[in-house]
Amino acid sequence: MNCAESKPLVGSYIDGELDAVHNLEMERHIAGCPSCAATQQSALTLRSLIREKAPYFRAPETLRARVNAITSAGHAAVRTGDTTAERQPSPTKRLAWNWMGAAAAFALVLVMGLRVSNLWGPSQENLLAGEVESAHVRSLMANHLMDVPSTDQHTVKPWFHGKLDFAPPVNDFASDGFPLTGGRLDYVHGQTVAALVYQRRQHPINVFVWPAPAEKDSDVREITRDGYNILHWTRGGMTYWVVSDLALDEMRQFANLLRR
């Protein structure tokens, strides 16, 4: 494991959400890499900061009373007029109350100021390339490459239906040596996007697709970061970002197939 692979996984690592294999690889890598150890330390600092200082809202008493009235325990107490239940809440009721507190807290955090801004910085391409690269690396973790593993474009394409408000073009290029292996939803550029997964020998290729209605068709642009090749273009109202560790000439060949 190198830093390019390790950095995007630091969060999942401290969350204890990695599979055993990646967990072990992370442990080993961080032990020998001061830079990734520092990233982990920052992530832990941020975590304790949030846990200690983030605003946490408690739900008001009136809400508690109303929820108790509709949960089964509360319902029984109300029906029988059992006032002792009110003074000494049953475990079920306490539990319901905890959930409710959490739910209310969560709602308030959501409502808490939401701000919009739409100015694009000068390095949008770089930022997107970074996002796409991270999404690619994360997808290579066990079990996250595909939500719909299928080599059949007629299975993959309908799978996106209802999950996205656009229909990504899905084609299999098995006869050209780039078989389709599946698809999934991912999150890039502040939105849910289609991720199509192709395979070239042992190299997985991620193709991220999202609508770009306002943008004109553009030629292929090439970026190389951390050993990954990233090609992107806009065509027919869709933006395509292709990322893999494949050699550049094979990436170009694949991009030509997609653009055919």
Add this chain to the structure above:
Amino acid sequence: MRSWLLAIVRNTCYSWLRPNRRQDLAVEFDEGTHTPENETPDAEGLLIAEASREMLTRALEELPAEFREALVLRELEGLSYKEIGDVAGVPVGTVMSRLARARTRLAVILAADSGKEAADELRGK
């Protein structure tokens, strides 16, 4: 049951927000302002540790709603990725990338804020 209840609260909350604050839900993060050319949250650990309650609240407010909700469900409610996915109605992979982006952005905002406050102090404000 907990994820289920949170999912109801979330959906109700978003339905309330939609007509009332339509603008706010089309959240686009201003990458240009908040993300410097080189994202280096590593070096920002020290600055972040000094962040005040107010700064943190302000920084959280600046995050897009989907990012904030993932972070809150993870750090304050202690939900697993699977549970967060159930609440938000997205796959685990999406939860993972939202959390990663949320943390990076939060660190960058906080570091920028800390830098600003330190600079203000130096100028005697």
